[in-house]
Amino acid sequence: MNSENFDYIIIGGGSAGAVLAHRLTASGEHNVCLLEAGPEDKTPMIKIPGAFSYFMFSKKYNWNYDAKVDPNIRHGEPMFVPRGKTLGGSSATNAMLYVRGQKEDYDHWESLGNEGWSFDHMLPYFKQAETNERGGDDFHGDSGPLYVSDRPNLYPISDVFIKGAQEAGYPLNNDFNGATQEGVGYYQCTIKDGQRCGVSLGYLTPARARPNLTVLTEALVSRVVTQNQQATAVEFSHQGQQKRFSINKEVLLCGGSINSPQVLLLSGIGDKDELSAHNIDCVKHLPGVGKNLREHVDACILVNSKKRDGFTSSIGGILGMIPDTFNYLLNKKGKLANSILEAGGFLKTQPDLATPDVQLHMVPLLFDDNGRDLKLMRDHGYSCHVCVLRPESTGSVTLASNNPSDHPVIDFNFFADAKDQKVLVDGLKLVRKIMATPAFEEHRGEEFYPGSDVVSDQALFEKAKGRLGTVYHPVGTCKMGHDELAVVDSQLKVHGIGRLRVIDASIMPTLVSGNTNAPTIAIAEKAADMILNQA
């Protein structure tokens, strides 16, 4: 077996892994190896912000998971779970919205006994990661690797939405990451000079010039090797060979919320009964591995447009993108230089709530099934997607087999807690209220889905399940904490196993109230600090 030795081995070159690769190699003191299952991020499609949907069809850059079928959801079709599989991970394929969540999310983590994770502790890491083109201030950084920009609003329905929401009584907010999150507005995006600024560009590109960083792509890690309850090495397949690299210091598992629990289980760290069912020797009985899966469950309202000025996948719609294609190639401007998600908001479904409980994503097209329903998209229309910001329902990631190449079983277990159903339905009603305002008058065609005849809460819920989706934010499967389902402690060290940390979205004990890329990057920034200061 081919073997080498490093101070740190990072498993997974995604949002968290890339940050660690950059920070841990900066001083030149540590010898670091990054193992990424996906290929190099060479395709130009990653750089083009408007090419978001391309990845929904990619076999090469996407893990293409399907969730366990629930006969009550999407009429029993499997729910698609895309995850980035390349350098940059999901930050290479995401929609680039820059959102941190609410101060209260992090204060809640701290209140669960996770010392050092309150918002006041996290804010310096958000700022350290960020260069906001508006400049630095109390909330924003101006010299970090992640470039955050305002985008021009190119689809009229985005402005209509903002106007309509204000007519419906909701406040305008021009910075979702400032003093308060509540309101409607335009999203800032991780886009620089018309190109995606994922962690590969921001963090890995400068780090790869350093001699103390080794990056291997198409390296699928099969397990972390332990001896006497300490991680000692990592086994993986690379170019048809089985390899084992050993560590002097630590293994840092950054495979994301689906794959990190899979790797732990394959390494014998997890629920002993699940391990024995797959003939894996139990190294450490940690029943929480893969449990506590939380995701932003999402439903939509689709409306036909009289104005016909959004995006369609019809021949006319595709031909209409030709000028934008030239504009992009020549100037890096136009619709291809933007995320298609321009406007949205964070609103309260009940006025007496302390903070928003739903997020809206306004889409200038008929968008369902992750943009894979091209037939639906042929017609002119617009969609508003609404998600439950802090779902109570928890699901799981479990092994399908002990073969590292087999997809794990993802069970979201949506609506196990009835509170999520109520928030979702109230959110849909709130969207209808916005869409009924005078601002939408010239655009509003027929409500295509759920349909204006679907009125009662129960009927709305039943119909919403037919096109149910996610916002691609699985978290919590290796949660930080101290209870019986906790997997890592507040230094992100795996309970009961030395020299092994999990650092990615999976450590979040609860979901943050917003998109998860910036929070994952901030988690990794904090973890790098802890590692370098040997917490």
Ligand SMILES: Cc1cc2nc3c(=O)[nH]c(=O)nc-3n(C[C@H](O)[C@H](O)[C@H](O)COP(=O)(O)OP(=O)(O)OC[C@H]3O[C@@H](n4cnc5c(N)ncnc54)[C@H](O)[C@@H]3O)c2cc1C
């Ligand atoms: C389609 C999509 C759209 C999204 N849109 C947004 C958005 O607009 N804004 C936002 O804030 N968030 C968004 N997100 C979510 C955000 O991108 C993720 O939460 C974040 O990237 C998660 O970071 P991570 O480090 O936990 O995992 P990832 O970034 O997914 O990284 C995990 C890495 O580990 C690698 N890996 C996994 N298993 C192994 C193994 N066994 N061996 C070796 N390597 C392995 C993977 O290939 C991957 O590169 C989106 C996500 C998706 C998928």
